[in-house]
Amino acid sequence: MRRLDYLVPPAYDGRKVLHFLRGGAGCSYTLVRSLKVFPDGILLNGVRVRTIDPVHTGDIVSITLHDRKNESLYSDIHVPILYEDEDLMVYNKPAGMACHQVKQKQQGTLANVFAVHCAEQGKSMPCRILNRLDKDTTGAVLIAKNAFAAAALTGHVDKLYLAAVSGGLTPPDGLIDVPIGQPDRTDPRRCVCEGGQRAVTQYETAACGSGYSLVRCILHTGRTHQIRVHMSYMGHPLLGDRLYGGDYGRIERQALHCVSLSFMHPVTEKRMKIQAVLPQDMQKLTHNCVKR
Numbered sequence: 359m360r361r362l363d364y365l366v367p368p369a370y371d372g373r374k375v376l377h378f379l380r381g382g383a384g385c386s387y388t389l390v391r392s393l394k395v396f397p398d399g400i401l402l403n404g405v406r407v408r409t410i411d412p413v414h415t416g417d418i419v420s421i422t423l424h425d426r427k428n429e430s431l432y433s434d435i436h437v438p439i440l441y442e443d444e445d446l447m448v449y450n451k452p453a454g455m456a457c458h459q460v461k462q463k464q465q466g467t468l469a470n471v472f473a474v475h476c477a478e479q480g481k482s483m484p485c486r487i488l489n490r491l492d493k494d495t496t497g498a499v500l501i502a503k504n505a506f507a508a509a510a511l512t513g514h515v516d517k518l519y520l521a522a523v524s525g526g527l528t529p530p531d532g533l534i535d536v537p538i539g540q541p542d543r544t545d546p547r548r549c550v551c552e553g554g555q556r557a558v559t560q561y562e563t564a565a566c567g568s569g570y571s572l573v574r575c576i577l578h579t580g581r582t583h584q585i586r587v588h589m590s591y592m593g594h595p596l597l598g599d600r601l602y603g604g605d606y607g608r609i610e611r612q613a614l615h616c617v618s619l620s621f622m623h624p625v626t627e628k629r630m631k632i633q634a635v636l637p638q639d640m641q642k643l644t645h646n647c648v649k650r
Contacts, residue, residue: 360423360444360504361398362625366413375400376409378419384624385421386509398422423504437471440498441632445507445625447472450634451499453611457490472501489517489619492583497616498634510624518620519575520564520636521585522613522643523594524605526571530563530650534588538581547601548583550591557581559588565647570597570608572647574617586612597643609639 362383370378379385379400385393390409393399400407401420413419435455441448449468451457456467469485476483486502488511500515502508539554540547548554558578565572571594575585586602589595595604599612618633636644 360506362421362423362506364419364421366415366417366419368415370413371415372412374409375402375407375411375413375419378413379409379421383419383421384510385506389505389509392505393421393423396422396424399424421506423506435466435471437468439475440634441630445503446623447475447501447503448619448632448634449499449501451491451496453494453496453637453639456493457487457499458485468499488512488515489580489616491616492586492612492614494611495614495616496634496637496640498619498632499616500619500621500632507624511621514621516620517577517616518618519577519585520615520617520640521573521575521589522567522597522609522640523571523573523589524597525569525594526566527561527563527573527592527594530571532561534559534561534592536588536591538584538587540582548581548587550587555579555581557584557588559585561589563650565644565649567643567647570605570643572644585614608643611639613640613643615640 364383366378370382376390379390397406399422402413403418437452438450440450451468458467458469472485483503486508488500488502488508491497491499502511535558536550537554538548538557539551541551556579560576560578562574563571564574577584586596586599590602595602597604597613598606598609600606604612615636616634618631620631623630
């Protein structure tokens with residue numbers, strides 16, 4: 359359970375609790391609606407209040423975020439924790455681990471690992487992953503511990519990736535803005551196609567090796583397999599990416615790692631940057647590279 363207190367500024371004097379929660383406190387409509395069912399969900403100066411009641415300068419509006427049961431099965435796998443506080447958690451996900459359970463995979467996921475961690479602290483909460491990575495993509499994964507943090511950060515997390523791709527890109531830096539779709543729903547592969555969703559990837563060549571390049575990628579949209587599809591479309595599939603035609607002689611999985619996450623903390627309003635060290639298989643690819 360997490361309680362957050364807000365001081366009402368003069369700009370909201372005389373306005374409704376709802377207006378302050380949606381504006382000054384930055385709560386989503388869905389969160390406000392869910393808070394109303396709890397006796398301590400929304401308080402005004404320590405007393406339960408309706409969302410239509412007025413607030414005044416200097417009042418304290420409080421919201422109480424109740425933990426919900428986490429139905430995830432448990433796991434004994436250790437995953438490095440890069441950051442944790444009452445609202446957020448960041449893991450450095452290894453290769454071979456899915457983020458969430460699916461019908462075919464109920465154990466050994468990051469959600470299972472999170473469930474174990476919560477249980478060890480005597481807590482239970484759903485696993486709200488804000489930047490899901492593919493099973494064999496490594497790196498920083500951000501989890502919101504409550505609905506407020508999840509709503510505040512959704513769509514507001516800057517992600518930096520490092521990819522090892524075949525050959526050298528021309529131009530070495532650029533912006534890929536072509537749509538991605540999934541023509542065959544029975545086939546997990548995506549492709550660049552008309553009628554797909556807009557997908558924008560900014561890339562910058564960081565170093566060059568023998569027959570491959572290390573490329574920094576920033577996602578301006580969040581499509582499934584976006585970097586993998588865009589690099590393949592450019593004629594430079596990721597090393598190890600069997601799904602999109604990559605050479606797997608140097609690495610056995612797609613060479614893609616989420617290097618860092620940057621965001622404004624939803625409660626402290628402090629600018630955060632969480633970095634994730636490269637796994638050993640990608641570190642080996644960097645050893646013989648020449649930086650630009």
